[in-house]
Amino acid sequence: MENLFKEEDAAGFIEKYADYPEELALRAYTSRLIGGNSDLVLHGGGNTSVKLMTRNIVGQGEAVIYVKASGWDMAFIEPEGFTGLRSKPLEQLCRLDSLSSGEMDNQLKIHRTSAAAQNPSVEALLHVFLPHKYVDHTHADSILILTNQKHGEAMVREALGEDIVVLPYVMSGFPLAKAVWDACTKTPEAKAVIIMNHGIFTFAEDARTAYDNMIRYVSRAEAYIHEQIGNRPLFTLREDLNTPANPQSALTRCAQVIRGACAHSATDDEKLQRLYVETRTDPDLLEASLSDQAASVCRTGVLTPDHAIRTKNLMAYLETVPEDDVSLRSLVQQAVDDFQADYHSYLSEQAKGKDTDSDRPDSHPVLFWVAGVGLMALGETRKAARIAADIGEHTIRAKLRAFAMGEYEPIPETHVSDMEHLNLQERKLQGGISALPLQGQVAVITGGGGAIGFGIAKQLLAAGAAVVISDIDAPRLQVAHSILAGKYGEDLVDSVVFDVTDFPDVERAFADISARFGGIDILVPNAGIAHVATIEELDPAKLDQVIAVNLRGTFTVIKAAIPIFRRQGSGGNIVMISTKNVFDPGACFSAYSASKAGAHQLAKIAAMELAELGVRVNMINPDAIFGDEKVCSGLWELVGPDRMKSRGLDPQGLQDYYCQRSLLKVRVLAEHVGNAVVFFASDLIPTTGASLPVDGGNPAAFPR
Known part of the structure; x- marks a missing residue:
């Protein structure tokens, strides 16, 4: 993995953010280097921190740790994307044997330097407990490949060396923070901590060294994987599977059928929640979808429980795309029904003896891998669908390498269930997602370059729909598109x-729209x-x-x-x-x-x-x-x-x-x-x- 740290760029960040402490500017710089590499983190995954001595409102010296705030993507993070916490009182929590998630959240709120600050990462206490000035954390693909092997710990030590701490998977929050603190107290010379089925933490007294350590260990893992696989192919093609005669038609038909089959409501009386579809058709994904390994990729669990929040633990796999729509709908519906039955069974099993809800209306698959067609991801928003697709892509490629080098052994379902339940509880505490009336729907407006079409587009966008405006007058259409996208974002506005x-x-045009969004719900001639x-x-x-x-x-x-x-x-x-x-x-x-x-x-x-x-x-x-x-x-x-x-x-x-x-x-x-x-x-x-x-x-x- 290439080390992208450049002294001139670091100096540029210090100059750009001169109103902030130099250490925080550098923290933002190396965080962006990490966040911009999808082989390290995806869409807000991972976190970073820096510890500083500051002065409070009465001029007294105060130890403060700045931890990446939840919701910030490290690829674009600014200094204000870090939440300040008074570290001294929080450090004392390491003496406790246990701490509920509710009380942990309370303590983090009490000790914020600003009442208006965003929630810090769920791993904030881990950053607090480590003594190092800079701490970096990623879910690097190569680390996950190693830690999801049957003999993963031995492979990790062989690949990365002995100057590391390796711990079994522990739930993020106080339990993980306590486990890492215990281990690092006993091994102060360690330069990195590897959490099985989770990721890697590196640290140092300066931003560059912490980042250098991350790149060095991830590069070692990549080299080890490459060496173990050698010349072996990542997959073998099945002789009984073929690419559809018309792949583009198959893609649009599948997208339309899949999003319809997965539309859902909590009760019979509730409005139908429709979903957007994001498709991926990279050549390697298409070829691998026709392989002996494709079904196993879909039937085995996620690389890390964090991903299950976005994608669920398993994917759906379609081996064929029937040429007639009736057969295609039947095939997709059967795949969805089977997935939902298994998912409800999994939820019920994991709910035994726990205060968890085993009933979810959104029990449909999030990811579909269709042989010879591509990967399709569903989401209530276009962003959610895109995030799921990105994770799905990385998961497929990582699993194929994991299969080729050894025996893939994902984390037990109980840990995945705990993470899904935690996310559900957080959503409930936040009052759920505030859905606009047309969220998840795709609207197409003809004559979209004129006054009426433009006005309709504005109101549909304000109601939550994704809108495609069309016109035969390209310059006029572009004017309308630019104004709408400037206000509502390119994610929700398209033009044809x-x-x-x-x-x-x-x-x-309608096939093109379906390939981009999944289908059409609202047509405005x-x-x-x-x-x-x-x-x-x-x-x-x-x-x-x-x-x-x-x-x-x-x-x-x-x-x-x-x-x-x-x-x-x-x-x-x-x-x-x-x-x-x-x-x-x-x-x-x-x-x-x-x-x-x-x-x-x-x-x-x-x-x-x-x-x-x-x-x-x-x-x-x-x-x-x-x-x-x-x-x-x-x-x-x-x-x-x-x-x-x-x-x-x-x-x-x-x-x-x-x-x-x-x-x-x-x-x-x-x-x-x-x-x-x-x-x-x-x-x-x-x-x-x-x-x-x-x-x-x-x-x-x-x-x-």
Whole structure:
């Protein structure tokens, strides 16, 4: 493993964080070096600390330890990512024989230097008990490979040397801190502590040496593993397994079926919790998925119990992808049912004699490894799915090396259960995850580069959905994407350029969206164009163009979404953006009004046909949505000038005219349309086939 410490970079951190103690700036620097290497830690795993002498508010000297705060990713940590603790009183806790997790948490809160500080790592007391100034901790892949071997301790000592302490797995918190303190008190010359099935701690009196020790020991472990494996292949391919004829199609179909099969609710009355899917298709993962070892990789436990919080202990393995959807759904459902039965059995067994809950609604697999297709990870958020996928990738590669070098022996399930239970208890204490109404759902909006599409996207994002906006106008789409991503983050916003009049193009785009997110739950057919002309003057080619976008475009996206809804089997919502013109058409607007009326009827028929899938189809009839200077309305760019001219109004005057024309005398915004979409998509009422005006009140356009 490459040592990335550079004196000039370290000096740069000291200069950048001149308002902080130099030692804390260096602590942040080497923590980032560790956190940026996924072979050492993944997504907030591991922790680091530094001990300082500071002065308190009355100027007295005070020993303080700064420990990485929970929730901070070391790859991006700043000095403020460390929680200060008064170390002297905490050091006295090593004299105790036992300490409950509740009292440990209480002591850590009592002795924080700031009441507003975040919770320190669960291993904070271990950092306190070690006498060294700098302490580094990682879950390095190579260390986990060695410590998950049948004769792991002997291998660790042979690989790393005798200047280390090796301890069996002990639950993180006071028990582990006490065990490490006892061992290091007896072996003060040790330069590292290895915890079986957990990871490695290194330490020193300066930041560079502590980091150097980490890299040196991990490099020794890597070299030992390489030597033990030698020229042996990591896996052997099965002759009876093959890559699907169309891998991309297999991937999107699997993603849709898997996320549908794993959607769940705590009770029959509760809303369905949908999940995002993250896929990984690296060549080595694809090849290994066709191996004799693949099933064993999935059936054996995690590298360390910390991972089980994100991925559960086992994975699901699919050996084949049937070409027909019925067989694929049956295969996936059987895999999920088998996994859930085993998982509930495991929870019940581990709950015996303990104050634990053996019932969990989310008992589905988190990781699916599909032969010839790739790795798929599920999560309530896109971040959770990505973290699970990253851990899954590392687990597969590490296990294959562990199998090749010896006999993989994971930690007993009781330790995994303890970690899962601890995490559940923490979530309960925190009041659980505060889920927004559309969290876990994927929404697709056509015409997303215009004012209405943009407003709908904003409200869906605010409600927790991941949103894909589409348009045929790439520059306009990019403007909307940039604004939305800047506010809500790239994780939840995506954009795709496609032509709604071209059915194969729509199918391709929806497959692409499914590969990125797992499927589609909310479809908003919104793309539309207009043309102003009397019937006498209307060019038939212009009529065809408007019908192609407004009517055919609605048809193509609904048609392309139906197989996705069917594979998912978890219902969904189609909310078509219609118009007040369906009920109240205007002269010189026949192409727009007639094509929208046709699309409106199409949506009503879709409501009848898709009810059996649990898909609701509703329509929204807006009027006079103007947009703003950043995202304008294409329709009003077209019709606005003529209407201003005929009424002798300027742009603001035209908006005021339409405001005063409504019963409520209010300006109707794109966000109001978005609120209506969120209302329908939230399944608050059992309604389908409805038309909802969002126009400020127009008697002529009342649905009837």
